[in-house]
Amino acid sequence: xxxPLLSIDGLTKAYPGVVANDHVSLxxxxxxxxxxxGENGAGKSTLVKMIYGLVKPDSGQMRLRGxxxxxxxxxxxxxxxIAMVFQHFSLFDALNVAENIALxxxxxxxxxDLASRIRAVSExxxxxxxxxxxxxxxxxxxxxxxxxxxxxxxxxxLLIMDEPTSVLTPQEVRILFETLRKLRDEGTSILYxxxxxxxxxxxxxxxxxxxxxxxxxxxxxxxTTAAEMAEMMVGSALQAPERGRRAFGEIALDVTGLSVASxxxxxxxxxxxxxxVRKGEVLGIGGVAGNGQDExxxxxxxxxxxxxxxxxxxxxAVGHLGPTERRRLGLLAAPEERLGHAAAPDMxxxxxxxxxxxxxxxxxxxxxxxxxxxxAFAQRIIExxxxxxxGPDNAARSLSGGNLQKFVIGREVLQNPEVLVVNQPTWxxxxxxxxxxxxxxxxxxxxxAAVVCISQDLDExxxxxxxxxxxxxGRLSAPRPVExxxxxxxxxxxxxxxxxxxxxV
Amino acid sequence: xxxxxxxxxLLLASLMVAATPILLAAIGELVVERAGVLNLGVEGMMIVxxxxxxxxxxxxxxxxxxxxxxxxxxxxxxxxxxxLTQVALANQVASGLAxxxxxxxxxxxxxxxxxxxxxxxxxxxDIPLFSDIPVLGPILFAQDPILxxxxxxxxxxxxxxxxxxxxxxxxxxxxxHDAAHALGYKVVRIRVLAILFGGACAGLGGAYISLVRVxxxxxxxxxxxxxxxxxxxxxxxxxxxxxxxGAWLFGxxxxxxLNLQAAGVAIPVEYLAMSPYLVTILVLVILSADKxxxxxxxxxxxxxxx
Numbered sequence: 149x150x151x152p153l154l155s156i157d158g159l160t161k162a163y164p165g166v167v168a169n170d171h172v173s174l175x176x177x178x179x180x181x182x183x184x185x186g187e188n189g190a191g192k193s194t195l196v197k198m199i200y201g202l203v204k205p206d207s208g209q210m211r212l213r214g215x216x217x218x219x220x221x222x223x224x225x226x227x228x229x230i231a232m233v234f235q236h237f238s239l240f241d242a243l244n245v246a247e248n249i250a251l252x253x254x255x256x257x258x259x260x261d262l263a264s265r266i267r268a269v270s271e272x273x274x275x276x277x278x279x280x281x282x283x284x285x286x287x288x289x290x291x292x293x294x295x296x297x298x299x300x301x302x303x304x305x306l307l308i309m310d311e312p313t314s315v316l317t318p319q320e321v322r323i324l325f326e327t328l329r330k331l332r333d334e335g336t337s338i339l340y341x342x343x344x345x346x347x348x349x350x351x352x353x354x355x356x357x358x359x360x361x362x363x364x365x366x367x368x369x370x371x372t373t374a375a376e377m378a379e380m381m382v383g384s385a386l387q388a389p390e391r392g393r394r395a396f397g398e399i400a401l402d403v404t405g406l407s408v409a410s411x412x413x414x415x416x417x418x419x420x421x422x423x424x425v426r427k428g429e430v431l432g433i434g435g436v437a438g439n440g441q442d443e444x445x446x447x448x449x450x451x452x453x454x455x456x457x458x459x460x461x462x463x464x465a466v467g468h469l470g471p472t473e474r475r476r477l478g479l480l481a482a483p484e485e486r487l488g489h490a491a492a493p494d495m496x497x498x499x500x501x502x503x504x505x506x507x508x509x510x511x512x513x514x515x516x517x518x519x520x521x522x523x524a525f526a527q528r529i530i531e532x533x534x535x536x537x538x539g540p541d542n543a544a545r546s547l548s549g550g551n552l553q554k555f556v557i558g559r560e561v562l563q564n565p566e567v568l569v570v571n572q573p574t575w576x577x578x579x580x581x582x583x584x585x586x587x588x589x590x591x592x593x594x595x596x597a598a599v600v601c602i603s604q605d606l607d608e609x610x611x612x613x614x615x616x617x618x619x620x621x622g623r624l625s626a627p628r629p630v631e632x633x634x635x636x637x638x639x640x641x642x643x644x645x646x647x648x649x650x651x652x653v
Numbered sequence: 654x655x656x657x658x659x660x661x662x663l664l665l666a667s668l669m670v671a672a673t674p675i676l677l678a679a680i681g682e683l684v685v686e687r688a689g690v691l692n693l694g695v696e697g698m699m700i701v702x703x704x705x706x707x708x709x710x711x712x713x714x715x716x717x718x719x720x721x722x723x724x725x726x727x728x729x730x731x732x733x734x735x736x737l738t739q740v741a742l743a744n745q746v747a748s749g750l751a752x753x754x755x756x757x758x759x760x761x762x763x764x765x766x767x768x769x770x771x772x773x774x775x776x777x778x779d780i781p782l783f784s785d786i787p788v789l790g791p792i793l794f795a796q797d798p799i800l801x802x803x804x805x806x807x808x809x810x811x812x813x814x815x816x817x818x819x820x821x822x823x824x825x826x827x828x829x830h831d832a833a834h835a836l837g838y839k840v841v842r843i844r845v846l847a848i849l850f851g852g853a854c855a856g857l858g859g860a861y862i863s864l865v866r867v868x869x870x871x872x873x874x875x876x877x878x879x880x881x882x883x884x885x886x887x888x889x890x891x892x893x894x895x896x897x898x899g900a901w902l903f904g905x906x907x908x909x910x911l912n913l914q915a916a917g918v919a920i921p922v923e924y925l926a927m928s929p930y931l932v933t934i935l936v937l938v939i940l941s942a943d944k945x946x947x948x949x950x951x952x953x954x955x956x957x958x959x
Contacts, residue, residue, distance in 0.1 A: 202835065222837030238832035240825050241949060250818070251825050252836050413946065 151214045153178045153337050154199070154306060159208035161194055167361050168194040171208065174356040174363070176306065181328065181338045183348040183369060185381055186358035187578045188549065192341050195358070196308050199339070200232050201225040226254060229305035233295045233312055241284035241414060245294050248283055252298040269300050273327050284414040288437050289320045296327070307331065308339045313347060317436055318606070318639035325351050343381065345374040357381055382579045396614075397427030400598035401448075401479070401567045402460040406467075408447050416440040418447060421624045423617065425567065425598040430589065431627060432613025433602045435642050440622040441602050442484065445571040448600065449481030450474040461567060475507045478566030482556050484575060484602075486549065490556040493545040497537065500544050501526035501559055508563040525562075533558035534584065550581030557585050561592050568592060571602040586612050606638060618642045659912045664905075665792045669800055670866055672904025674699070674858040674875075676803045678882035679889070679896045680810055681854025686886055687814065688847035689827035689950035693749025694734055695855050696879025697756020702727040702856025703863040704760040707772055707870045716775040720799060720860050727856020728849045730756055735848040739841045742954050753879070761872045772868050775799075799861055804897075806854070811893040823847065827948035830955040840955050855879065881930070888937030891948065895940060903933040 152175040161169045168191045176182045186192045197203040199210065201219030210217045212228055219225035222232075239248050246263050250256040257265065263279040270277045275293040283294060292312060299307055309328075313321045328338055328351065340352055348355055349369045357365045357380045365380045406421040418440050425431045435441060446452040448459065450471035459467040461479050471481070483489040491500045502522040506512045511522045526540035533554040537547055544552055557573055573589065574582035590612055593599050602619075603609050609616060610630060617627040618641035625641045678695050685692050705726030710719025734752050737743040775797055783794035814820040823843060826833045830840045862878065863870050881903060889895035910925040918925070 201837070222835070226837075234835060238829075238835040240828040240832060242828050242946075243821075243825065247821055247825075250821060251833075251838075256818070 150178070152176060152211075153180075153213060154217070155211045156195075156199075157209050157211075159195065159198060159205045159210065161198060161203060161205050169198070169205070170361045172358065172361070172363055173208075174366075176337050176339060177354075178337060179332055179335045180354060181332050181340055181352045183352035183355035184339060184341045184358065185343065185345075185348060185355050185377065187343055187381055188576050189360075189578065190358040190381075191361040192358055193310065194361075196232065196310060196339065196341060199225070199306075200230060200308065223254065226302060229303070230308065231299035231302055231304035231306070232308040232310070233292065233299060234310055239283050239291055239294060242282065244280050244282050245277060245286075246279040248294055249279075249298045249301065253302060265301060266297060269297050273297075273300065273330065274323060275327065287439075289316050292316070292324075300331075304336060306337045306339060308341070310341045311343075312340075313342070313344065317642040318635050320436075321347070345377050345381075348377070349374060359383055378579075394428045394594055394614075396429045397596065399424050400427050400462055401425045401600065402463075403448075404458060404460075406447065406454055406458040408443065408452055408454055410440075410443050411446075411452065415443060416622045418443050419622045421622075423600075423624060423627060425600055427566075427596050427598050428593055429615065430593045430599045430601060430613045432609035432616045432630065433600065433619055433624070434604070434606055434609050434616065434638060435602075435619035437604055439619045439643070441571060441604075441619060443622070444619065444624075445481060445483055445569060445602060448479070448569045449483070450479075472507055475504065475563075478564075479569070480504070480508075480560045480563060480565035480567070481569040482560045482571070482573065484571040486552050486556060487545065491544040491552060494543055496526075496543055497530070497535075497540040497547075497555060498523045498526040500555070501529060501540070504559060505563055529555055529558040529562055532562060533588065550577040553577050554581055554585060557588060561588050565592070565597055567598045567600070569600045569602070572604065573601060574603075574605065574608060582608075606635070616641075659916060662788055662791055664908055664912060666796070667908045668901060668905040669792070669796060670904070671907050672900040673800045673803045674861045674866060675878050675882045675885060675903060676897060676900035677799075677806065677858035677861060678855040678879055679885040679900060680803070680806050680893060681851035681858075682882055683886045683889070683891060683893060683896055684810060684823070684854075685847050685851035686951055687827045687891055687948055688823050688844050689830055689948050689953065689955075690738065690844050690848055691745045691749065691952040692731070692734055692752070692848060692851055693746060693883065694730070694752025694756065694879075695851075695882050696875060696877065697753035697759075698727040698730045698852050698855035699756075699859035699862075699875045699879045699882075700760040700873070701730050701756045701763075702859030703875060704764040704767070704859075704870060705856065706860025707863040708763065708767055710772050710864060711767060711770055714773050716773055716864055719772070719864055720857060723856040723860030724853040725856070727852040727854070727859065729852070731848045731852020731855075732845075734852070735845045738954070739845055739848070742956060745952050745954070757873060764870050764872065767870045768872075770870065772864050772870075775865050775868075797865055799857065799865065802857075807893050807897045814893070824948070827950055830950045830953070834955070834957055840957070844955070855882075858882070881933070884934060885937070887947075888934060888941050890941045890946075895937070898940075899933055899937050902936055903929050906932050 154176045157173050158171045159169055160171055172195055184192050194203060198205050201222045201224055246259055246266060249266060250262060256262055266277065266279045275297060277293050277297060283291060312324060316324060332338060342348055352369050355367050355369045356363065359381060367377065403421055403423045407419055409417045416439055423431065447454050450469055454467040456465040456468040461477050464477065466474055466477060466479065487493045502511050502517065505525055509525050511518050511525065523540055530537060530540060535555045536551050557570065560568055573585050589599055589601060601613060613630050615627040616630050616633055618625045620643035678699055682692065682695055702723035706719040706723030709722035710716045730752060734748055737748040738745050777795050777797045780794040784790045814824060822838055826838060826840050826843050834840050859875055862875060867874065885896055885899045889899050906929040910928050914922055914925055
């Protein structure tokens, strides 16, 4: 039997309070696409950080082509032919593409040579990129190309990709897969981290599954069903949310000709957005991150003011009103960022419940806080949404991502909104919490509320929405019924392949 | 009032001298802020540099040793800031303010026996032939070496930041310290070095006041120059050449208003005295209206999440 490229044996890493990796072992063969599969918090990121030299294991060992391998820092790992494309891009917004790439190389050639090499590699692999553009102006897909090209310029033996497709349109995903297959055929091994089962079945030769920091299984993805892999990953069979047939009422939220500038320098302005959501309807808004999602949520919630007539709630112009007035009228919102936007991290759950609930739940009287009522409201959210916490006096920061997300969504749902706007309701949440949140959104709509769900998870949108629209560069496509919509059509609505083409090596 | 008493050549020559202390301090702080650290202790490091340089050159009789000691003194104080903010992860704003207060107190303690003494004279360099050119000669070619060092530092900082790998890494650390760490750069080490450089520059700037510009020692003699240097960096949009423009503007108006006072212009002295601050900030605000913005990690505490 041949010596594997990388073999990992009994790797363990513990942080205070949690064992991130508990005797994890796996083997990656030469020229293999190896999947590392697991839910958020299963320890995938910790494992690859150890391979890349960012984190030192507590015990266990790694061997690279049979020789002991323990990189003290990323530089050493890179010297041994290991390259990594990060999940949250490790790019510098204010620098240009060539500078960003130079920073990731051991000894980069002079800028002019580097620029021509970037052009050459980007053409070979069908990833067009201008070396002198500022990274802050690039789309998410283009940013990923920067990372990939940075890796390719170093002729890696092992390319680690951490959740690479979460920011791509379906077309971009297909082209990325073509590029990865080309690389594999040239002899590069790829460690592919994901929790998207269909992708893994399409791309990977072998899969290792992690749950709560432990190896729970291995499989050959093409010979295993997605349901089997999901069961290994989650540990139990999952229940898909149920949605009954509903009749839609009259239009609750009506947005016409909405254009606003983005408040941040690298944001996307909204351009002439039209949408209408009826009572009982879930409108799913897809799109690649950074195409105006944050701005749309801000303008619907009232954080960004707009023309009064651009947004109408049950026929009343509310575009000029702030969040509190809109809440009073029944338009509620839950933003994407849990810690810092949807919740104040260091305040207790009671205080966080009060922050958005005071108007509709009467938690204030004459300017004084009714602490008993606020506490009862927080307790009600905790019970109704199965938030795992010792009690409402705990700080929001102490909750896990999934639990805090359940609290944040539950806080809005329990206020009986007429219109609820959510952005990325299940981002970074484990599968069972995600299912609970989706069910809550569906139940809310069944009760007659209109829901706008902005998300980058297409499977989620297909599961819960009645109509679908996509944001692309701040423009919203015309909403279409979800039934009968194909992935191909959705991809085109999201902006297609952004000028990418299939690799031609 | 007699405006003809103002000699434009002397005015421009002394403009350069008046600008040098804040130029030195500001270029040092620019490097620190480009690395993502906000050190509000510039005033404290300047005044400690001023007394260290003064004391050492009085004791040894050598202004050169004095300037060397001033740079070292500023750097030592900066090291304290580096330990607080980079190792102990203390808040940068609070630490910087504390550093200024500490420096002011420490300097008056150190300077008690040096009040009223004259330091050894620091000779100008007369560049032969060039210094004889009318008008330009006395302005450009008959100044002291530290003034030239200040100009060289501006050019050097600009070139290093723009063209070298070291400069690129420094900017990267200031732009996104988490990404720089993920790529394997030593964020803390790079920042400590930048902070030490900033301290040394501030120390030099302070010593320039006590050894050349005034030259003598009085308590609190930097008189807010450190704060002007800090403002200069921000309004210059973290660009070295704009720092130079700002420093010359400030120095020029300072010298001009002194001349106007001496000439007896019928404007109340208080207005003349505030004019350098107002005009410098106004001009730099207009200059900084373009899109260039602060280093994205400026003032944020870096803690490697291993």
